[in-house]
Amino acid sequence: MPTLTDNWDLFLEAFVNTILLFVVSGLFALIVGTLLGAFRVAPVPALRWFGAGYVNLLRNTPLTLVFFFVAFGFPYLEINFSFTTFAIIALSSYTAAFVCEAVRSGINTVPAGQAEAARAVGLTFFQTLRFVILPQAFRAVVPPLASILIALLKNTTIAAGFSVAEAGSIRANLSELGYPALAGLIWVVIGFLILVLPLSAAQRNLERRWSVAR
Amino acid sequence: MTVTEAPRPPKARRKPSTPTTSVLFDVPGPRARRRNALIGVIGTVAILAALGYVIYRFWETGQFSGTKWEIFAYKQPQITILEGYLNTLKAAGIAAVLALALGIALAAARVSDRAWLRTPAFAFVELFRAVPLLLLMFLFYYGAPTLGFRVSPLWAVVLGLTLYNGSVFAELFRAGIASVPRGQSEAAYALGLRKSQVMMSVLVPQAVRAMLPAIISQLVVLLKDTALGFLVTYDELLKQLKQLATAPDFEYPLIPLVLVGGVIYVATCLLLSWFATWVERRLARKGSHSAAPTMHGDVGQQMGGGAATI
Numbered sequence: 001m002p003t004l005t006d007n008w009d010l011f012l013e014a015f016v017n018t019i020l021l022f023v024v025s026g027l028f029a030l031i032v033g034t035l036l037g038a039f040r041v042a043p044v045p046a047l048r049w050f051g052a053g054y055v056n057l058l059r060n061t062p063l064t065l066v067f068f069f070v071a072f073g074f075p076y077l078e079i080n081f082s083f084t085t086f087a088i089i090a091l092s093s094y095t096a097a098f099v100c101e102a103v104r105s106g107i108n109t110v111p112a113g114q115a116e117a118a119r120a121v122g123l124t125f126f127q128t129l130r131f132v133i134l135p136q137a138f139r140a141v142v143p144p145l146a147s148i149l150i151a152l153l154k155n156t157t158i159a160a161g162f163s164v165a166e167a168g169s170i171r172a173n174l175s176e177l178g179y180p181a182l183a184g185l186i187w188v189v190i191g192f193l194i195l196v197l198p199l200s201a202a203q204r205n206l207e208r209r210w211s212v213a214r
Numbered sequence: 215m216t217v218t219e220a221p222r223p224p225k226a227r228r229k230p231s232t233p234t235t236s237v238l239f240d241v242p243g244p245r246a247r248r249r250n251a252l253i254g255v256i257g258t259v260a261i262l263a264a265l266g267y268v269i270y271r272f273w274e275t276g277q278f279s280g281t282k283w284e285i286f287a288y289k290q291p292q293i294t295i296l297e298g299y300l301n302t303l304k305a306a307g308i309a310a311v312l313a314l315a316l317g318i319a320l321a322a323a324r325v326s327d328r329a330w331l332r333t334p335a336f337a338f339v340e341l342f343r344a345v346p347l348l349l350l351m352f353l354f355y356y357g358a359p360t361l362g363f364r365v366s367p368l369w370a371v372v373l374g375l376t377l378y379n380g381s382v383f384a385e386l387f388r389a390g391i392a393s394v395p396r397g398q399s400e401a402a403y404a405l406g407l408r409k410s411q412v413m414m415s416v417l418v419p420q421a422v423r424a425m426l427p428a429i430i431s432q433l434v435v436l437l438k439d440t441a442l443g444f445l446v447t448y449d450e451l452l453k454q455l456k457q458l459a460t461a462p463d464f465e466y467p468l469i470p471l472v473l474v475g476g477v478i479y480v481a482t483c484l485l486l487s488w489f490a491t492w493v494e495r496r497l498a499r500k501g502s503h504s505a506a507p508t509m510h511g512d513v514g515q516q517m518g519g520g521a522a523t524i
Contacts, residue, residue, distance in 0.1 A: 043242055043250045046258040060434075060483035061476055062441030068452055069472045072459070076469050077271050154346035161348075161445035168348060171356055182360035185353050189345050196344040 003174065003183040010173055015191055017166040021087055021156045026149050028092035033099020040104045051100060058097035063155055066090045071162040087159035087166075091152060098148045106141030107133075139210050146203035150196060157192075167191060272469065282467040286474065291458050298454030299478060305368060305450065306437045309375035313436065314429075316376055317383025324388050327409070335384070342381040348442050350374035355446040367448035371440060379436050386428055390421030423497055430490035434483050441479070451475055 004011060039051035058066070070090040071083065081089070110133050118128040160168025167188050174184040242250055272278060285291045323335035342350070355370035365373070394417050402412040444452040455475045459468035 042253075043246070044254040044257055046254045046261065050257070050261050056484070057476075057480060060438075060480040060487070062438040062452075062479055064441035064444055064452060065472070065476060065479060068444075068456070069476070072456070073469055073472050076277070076466070077275050079271070154344075157346040157348045158442070158445070168346070168352075171352055175356070180360045182353070182357035185349065185357045189349055189353070192346055192349065193341070193344055197340070200344060 003179050004187045007174065007177070007179070007184075011170060011187065011191070014165060014167045014170050014173075017084075017164070018153075018156050018168075019195075021084070021091065021159060021164070021166055022149075022153045025088050025091035025095060025156075026152055028088065029095035029099050029148075029152065030145075032092065032096035034103050036096060036100035037103030037107070040100060041107055051104075055097045055100050058094055059101070061094075063090070063094050063158055064161070066094045067158055067162050083159075083163045087156075087162060087164045090162075091155060091159070095148060095152045095155075098151075099145065102141055102144040102148060106144070107137045109140040110136045143203060143207040143210065146199070146206065150199050150203065153195060153199070154192065276465070277469045279465065281465050282470050285458065285461065285464040285467050285470070291461075294454045294458055295451070295474070295478075298449060298451035301368075301448065301454075302437070302440050302443075302450040305371045305375070305440045305443060305448065306433075309372045309379065309440070310433055310436055312372065312376040313379035313383055316380030317387055320380060320384035321387035321391070324384060325391060325413075339381040339384050342377045343385075345378075347374055347378045347439055348445060350377055351442060351446045367443065367446050370446050371443040371448050371450075374442075375436055375439060378439075379432065382432055383429065386425050386432065387421060390425035391417050393424050394420045426497065427490045427494035430486065430493060434486045434490070437486065438479070438483060451478065 036051045036054060039047040040055070042048060042051075067087070067090045071086045074080070074086065114132050114136065115128055118132040123131065156166055157168035159166050160172070165173075170188050171181055171184050175181050276282070320335050320339055323331045324339070326332050326335075351370045351374035354365045354373050355367060358365045391413075398416055398420070399412050402416045407415070440450055441452050443450045444456070447453070452475065455471040456468075459466060459471050461467065
């Protein structure tokens with residue numbers, strides 16, 4: 001207990017940084033991932049190939065290697081940012097690949113017959129999109145997107161290995177101060193449980209309620 | 215969507231030609247095709263420009279210099295990389311076996327009729343899926359000495375991977391058992407089989423078939439996650455690459471090493487993924503019931519480090 005109460009500031013700052021990393025990278029990942037997802041269903045082959053290449057490359061690379069490349073490699077390429085920026089670049093480019101896949105498969109879960117039927121009853125392209133396709137695609141996409149974001153939240157811990165002061169780095173800071181590692185780590189774990197468990201409960205709830213739709 | 219030779223009216227019958235067939239656009243007519251071709255050219259130019267810029271950056275900062283790449287021609291660096299790769303495979307192999315065993319035990323407990331087995335198993339699975347994998351490894355590597363015993367880096371990695379992936383496997387097995395149509399177990403009970411018999415001879419064989427592709431893709435995730443071992447000083451591929459990158463004789467060849475390391479990881483994972491697809495297709499051909507994992511399983515899980523839900 002003293003490990004937590006003595007170092008309240010350290011824990012607070014670290015978890016604030018964790019949430020910051022999560023929110024900023026999550027936002028970028030959603031934007032880039034949706035764009036890539038649109039590429040992958042585009043009628044233009046070049047865009048589709050680019051999307052597929054990006055996804056296959058990033059999905060089969062460990063996130064640690066992505067971090068490694070960004071944090072250690074970029075300086076060699078004379079691209080210099082703060083470590084936090086590096087972490088955001090690594091997290092969001094990795095997560096974007098998964099967002100892209102979720103978006104793509106979400107759009108693909110809508111049977112083609114739906115669009116055909118919508119056109120057959122005389123809806124315009126945008127009406128079809130607005131009233132028939134997007135609502136269904138959205139429902140299919142939200143649960144997997146939520147689990148991707150939860151994974152992102154947990155993955156922010158890796159930034160600690162690359163000099164970013166977030167929750168994963170608490171242990172190193174505490175052991176410099178001479179506190180036992182175990183107690184510090186257990187508090188970090190509890191912190192993550194507080195963040196992750198409500199999110200995953202909400203996600204499961206959402207999935208259960210929405211999966212009935214089709 | 216393939217373009218047919220002659221322009222057809224949009225209402226022409228079409229068959230879903232590629233898996234990416236989308237409901238978002240029609241079969242393009244002549245005007246749309248001209249527009250698409252234009253977007254295609256612009257898109258290609260933009261992508262090539264971006265790639266060109268990356269290559270230019272590499273070139274300008276001397277990443278293509280011969281000295282940097284020479285490192286791969288020497289025996290010692292080759293051995294170091296190979297050792298790292300073997301260590302990666304070793305950790306992944308041990309963890310895969312242990313995680314599968316743990317997953318089976320947890321799944322068995324979770325479908326048990328006894329609440330005193332079911333509830334702790336549920337709590338266990340929930341807990342270890344919610345804790346970041348890296349923190350689990352930290353707990354074993356840095357935390358355990360507080361309690362008076364040391365865990366080697368290898369075992370910190372293996373135990374972390376086992377706890378996390380065991381929990382994921384437990385959920386996969388459980389989902390597999392739940393996916394077997396209810397009539398199967400009803401029929402088996404009607405024949406007078408006991409619960410254990412129903413499980414072993416009716417439900418589990420079908421569950422394993424249904425879940426095999428998802429299990430293999432989770433193994434890909436497990437393999438990828440061994441890279442976290444780098445952060446608890448395990449001598450796996452990344453750590454060896456970092457060590458080699460400090461060689462001044464080769465002008466600090468970090469970028470070439472990362473590129474080669476990336477190729478190794480991507481190749482290994484793609485190989486495993488293809489194996490999963492192959493298994494999936496084989497199972498589908500045999501006419502089993504829907505062997506395809508749900509799309510959530512497909513995307514959420516692949517992410518590693520831990521998607522919390524399947």
